[in-house]
Amino acid sequence: xxEKITVLGGYDKHGNxxxxxxxxxxxxxxxxxxxxxxxxxxxxIGDIEQLAQGDTFSKRKILVNDEEPTYEDRTNPRKxxxxxxxxxxxxxxxxxxxxxxxxHAKCRGASNACVDKVIKLAxxxxxxxxxxxxxxxxxxxxQSRALMVADVAIISDSPIVLIDEIENAGIRKHDALKVxxxxxxxVMVVTHDxxxxxxxxxxIVMKSGGMQKIVSTSPHEKEISxxxxxxxxxxxxxxxxxxxxxLVEEINLEELEI
Numbered sequence: 362x363x364e365k366i367t368v369l370g371g372y373d374k375h376g377n378x379x380x381x382x383x384x385x386x387x388x389x390x391x392x393x394x395x396x397x398x399x400x401x402x403x404x405x406i407g408d409i410e411q412l413a414q415g416d417t418f419s420k421r422k423i424l425v426n427d428e429e430p431t432y433e434d435r436t437n438p439r440k441x442x443x444x445x446x447x448x449x450x451x452x453x454x455x456x457x458x459x460x461x462x463x464x465h466a467k468c469r470g471a472s473n474a475c476v477d478k479v480i481k482l483a484x485x486x487x488x489x490x491x492x493x494x495x496x497x498x499x500x501x502x503x504q505s506r507a508l509m510v511a512d513v514a515i516i517s518d519s520p521i522v523l524i525d526e527i528e529n530a531g532i533r534k535h536d537a538l539k540v541x542x543x544x545x546x547x548v549m550v551v552t553h554d555x556x557x558x559x560x561x562x563x564x565i566v567m568k569s570g571g572m573q574k575i576v577s578t579s580p581h582e583k584e585i586s587x588x589x590x591x592x593x594x595x596x597x598x599x600x601x602x603x604x605x606x607x608l609v610e611e612i613n614l615e616e617l618e619i
């Protein structure tokens with residue numbers, strides 16, 4: 362059981378020591394990674410995915426439960442600790458949703474009963490229904506991301522989840538993060554989206570390839586995030602209406618309470 366990971370700082374793009382030299386991220390926590398384009402966000406989560414031991418450009422080290430991971434921990438696919446979800450993920454396998462989930466459950470040693478649970482959960486995250494007999498290759502981007510989030514939460518035993526910019530993924534982002542953290546995962550999300558950034562517990566601010574500071578999300582920011590999420594939900598419902606050819610004749614902005 363992974364209770365926490367620790368990121369030990371290295372160097373930024375200019376060879377300067379990172380201002381932040383140690384970060385502990387605990388089981389069930391959601392950490393954001395923010396900063397302008399090119400600031401090193403993807404490099405940071407890349408170090409975590411590789412469980413880096415001073416052997417990447419940044420020279421960072423990742424500890425698991427205060428210990429260095431073994432060589433097998435880092436290289437054996439069966440012991441993979443990290444699952445990564447990105448905005449550009451799409452399925453290439455020519456098989457049905459149910460068959461894919463059954464195969465994954467079998468590989469992970471999980472019960473086949475997980476299949477229906479995954480599909481049910483995925484359908485709470487997207488406005489486009491996913492069915493067991495749907496082919497993977499015909500799923501939309503939003504359906505694919507929703508299915509992968511549910512799969513990681515229920516079937517995958519990877520305790521660390523890295524999410525790279527899913528702001529335009531067409532899913533209920535707030536709910537997706539709650540699902541993952543609620544299943545005891547360590548969740549890190551790279552984002553430019555204030556809805557996601559303000560619902561994290563803390564956020565790492567990146568600049569010039571280095572970790573500059575850690576910002577704890579305030580209670581007021583959490584409330585702002587909830588209000589922004591209502592706007593996000595409205596946009597998602599309007600998107601579905603437009604897709605289905607329905608007319609958008611009125612919007613009740615008073616319900617947003619902002």
